[in-house]
Amino acid sequence: MLLAHVALPVPMAHTFSYEIPARLAGRTRQGARVLCSFGSRRLVGVVVTAGEGEPPPKVKALLDVLDDEPALTDELLAFLRDLSAYYLAPIGEVMRLALPPIERAVARALEDSLFETKKGISARRVQTVAPTEKLEESALGGQAGAILAHVRAVGETSLVDLEGRWKSARAAVKKLTQLGLVTTGSREVQADSFFAAPAPRDSPPELTPPQAIAVEAIATALAAPSSGGTFALHGVTGSGKTEVYLRAIVAARQQKKGSIVLVPEIALTPQLVSRFRARFGDDVAVLHSGLLPRERLVMWKRLRAGELDVAIGARSALFAPVRNLGLIVVDEEHDPSFKQEEGIRYHARDMAILRAHRAAGVCILGSATPSLETEHLSRSGKATKLVLPDRARAQPMPAVEIVDLRRMGPGPTGDKRISLPLHRALEKTLAAREQAILFLNRRGFSPAVRCEACGELCSCPSCSVALTFHKRHGERLRCHYCDFETLLPDNCVKCKSPALALEGLGTEKLEETLATAFPEAKVARLDRDVASGRTVDAVLGRMRAREIDILVGTQMVTKGHDLPHVTLVGVINADAALSLPDFRAAERAFHLLVQVAGRAGRGDVPGRVLIQTYTPEHPAIVHALRHDVNAFLERELVDRRELGYPPFSRVGLIRVDHPDEATAREACAMLANVAREAAEAASREGPGRVAILGPAPAPLARLRQRFRFRVMLRSSDRAMLRRTLLAVERARGQVERTVRTAIDIDPVQL
């Protein structure tokens, strides 16, 4: 009988066999989506293999085949099978990561109609506003003045965009048009926000010698008959890594190969997208969370059909159906957001290496601060290191200075956290009409509210964390983990004392304090409370147009934005990141400090960075101070080797959670025992060893009303660790159904 072995989206590791009815025989090919009945349900699965075979008892026939051309190419299918094996993840669920969205299971008719909309993403006509040559203006105040400055700073923009920023933009533009200061027109744009503003085409600059060497090496690898390889591109911020990516894509195109570019958070990188559009036009697929399912489907189809050969996106773009894949770029490869933290817990960087390898393609891991994992690959010869030592436009690196908070009294604001040196530096920056960025890793007004009578913190009823006080939008306490919200209580829940005190400093309070201390300055804030997707772009646009003098923000301000007028960067508290209970704490803090420092002095005026800290002797700070990435890597590698942590060992985490603490602990203990027994059995067969730590409460012991426990497994013997985890995977079925368990291989969050 002709059988199809189908991966179905169910949490089971194996495939399911179905009879291929004669009418579907021609189209039931490997990688095609098929409609199957499964129990009482109908599911869409993917054919993993098909051929003659002995049918299992009560075999059912396939109901339909959804693709004329298989949805998954052989390359993608093989990669997904590898990924499923590596993460011990059910094949059917892994496949789902790569399949196009379908609104309804059997939406064939719908799909056909969508396929008709070729270009798909509906084009819209927008009214454009552009500056004219005329420069004189007589006392233009208010919104018209601001809009003119903005339009001059960004070149052409759309009226819609201006209306999003200024209430009376329409009237102001009319006035400016009458004065001959701007012209208006109209133009077709893609509805996608990333394509809303035009991207003037650029011409490729002449490469610097280190860039030329890097591009040459990559192009050679792409052209070689047994092509492929992993490259670690290490270059300081502004050294021209992006230019290398652009040339690598061109080199791949010359070999008729497609490319994928992975970035940490696409919403935070509108500038990067613009640069790709400037070089390649609008024929790049930008995959981001703002796409509607049908838009995503259109992108997917255009890539699958080979109409587009470049896909840019966050980690899930790893699964883009790019044809003839030749190149995967992982930009900011050190960024923890490449790790998926739910469902299939894959690491997009690691899997990019695997997929590129599978496709005999090239993988580029780019960063100013390489991860220890990537550095280890270079040092052990598994990746070729390419170095861009200097900034491309020859700006000097900013001067980094330490402010030792142990020796500082309160600054002029009365707040110790805006120290005197930082205060003076801000004054100087404002006097010179330059811009400053202040980085603080806590959003909200105050990170904690404490009872001064009994010491009790106001904490989340569902999570083991303190509630953050947010002042704007009505003085509320909020949990940053589960979004629980409540009004600030009048009394302590424990002792009923009314003496509740706000503790600590959040971005909201910092913004307020600065606005008071520097009344003539325009202070703005960029964090998740004020910005999402489109608004990030708006805030950065206002920065570029110099409508903001001081920008306060969380990690969002550290990303690769190129803001030429920023000359001062202040890190309010460098110690926060260092105190995490995680063997990667020092590495993360170092990345953060170097990245945020890299925002200073990108233009013509040299930059200055002030790092406030209570631990100025910490290696992460000392090396950030000297921009000495290599010394930091060197030292950190020595530590990791001594302690037996990755990249010198592999880690697997067993995660267990349940609303009842004892149930969670017991289930975790059961799995820990399975792991111990399996590890022992494995150690009788080989010289290796698996260290097992726990069960122990997770660092965040309770989240969304569930108690969390974990067991950590560690070994330098990969096969042995795998065998142990496989035993745990099999035993997961034995825990009670209400208990949630997960195996996290190469975890990033502990």
Ligand code: ADP
């Ligand atoms: P990175 O990605 O390493 O931060 P970018 O590629 O963004 O660096 O380059 C920083 C700046 O230098 C950009 O404005 C870019 O246009 C410019 N640049 C890059 N390469 C060159 C070059 N070869 N010649 C002139 N300018 C360059």
Ligand code: ZN
């Ligand atoms: Zn109290």
Ligand code: ZN
């Ligand atoms: Zn909570």
